Amino acid sequence: MIIKTNRNQYYSDCGIEQKNYEGRFGLHSLKLVLKYIDLYLEQDLKLAELAQQINFSRSYLCYRFKQTTGISLHQYIIRQRVYRAKGLLESSSMSLSEIALCCGFYNHSHLTRAFKRLLGVSPSAFRVRMTNTMPAPEGDWSYTVDSTTIAF
Incomplete structure (x- = not known):
């Protein structure tokens, strides 16, 4: 029996598409x-618990998740927490500390660092922008200056 070290090569040699592997x-x-x-985003997610859900080792889960999605599992979790916080900032009047805890961040500063890194603005500045934003006016509010159309 010959043991192949590269599984992809082994499966392609056998005529099995890589997708099957x-x-x-x-x-x-x-x-x-x-x-x-998504269900447990507000809790402290443990990698071992995630891996246990699908009967994989932690390292294999991380490897396959990144290979499949293009981002690491940790990056995905942080991204989902930031997007949930963004939604709460848009739709509620909760304090930033409450939002941070509801989204699984350790504290307000942890939320702020992740939010700013991902979206380029702090949560408080984002909330101020959201409250100061006026709805777009109806009709065509554009004009042309030096053959450049500016729309409002």
């Missing part, structure tokens, strides 16, 4: 992980 961490496994993250 990748099926072990396929759409079903990815959906389970994403659903688990």
Whole structure:
């Protein structure tokens, strides 16, 4: 029996498409992980718990998640927490500390660092922009200056 070190090469030698090999961490496994993250986003998510949900090792889960999605599992979780915080900033009057805890951040400054890194603006500045934004006027509010159209 010959042991192949490269599984992809082994499967292609056998006439099996690489997609069949990748099926072990396929759409079903990815959906389970994403659903688990979404359900428990406000809690301290442990990598071991995520891996246990789909019966993978922690390292294999991280490797396959990044290979499948293009970002690391940690980056995905932080991104989802920031987007949830963004939604709460837009729709509620909760304090930043309350929002941070509701979204799984350790504290207000942890939220602020992640929010600013991802969206380029602090949560408080984002909230100020949201409250000072006026709805767009109806009709055509544009004019042309030096063949450049400026729309409002």
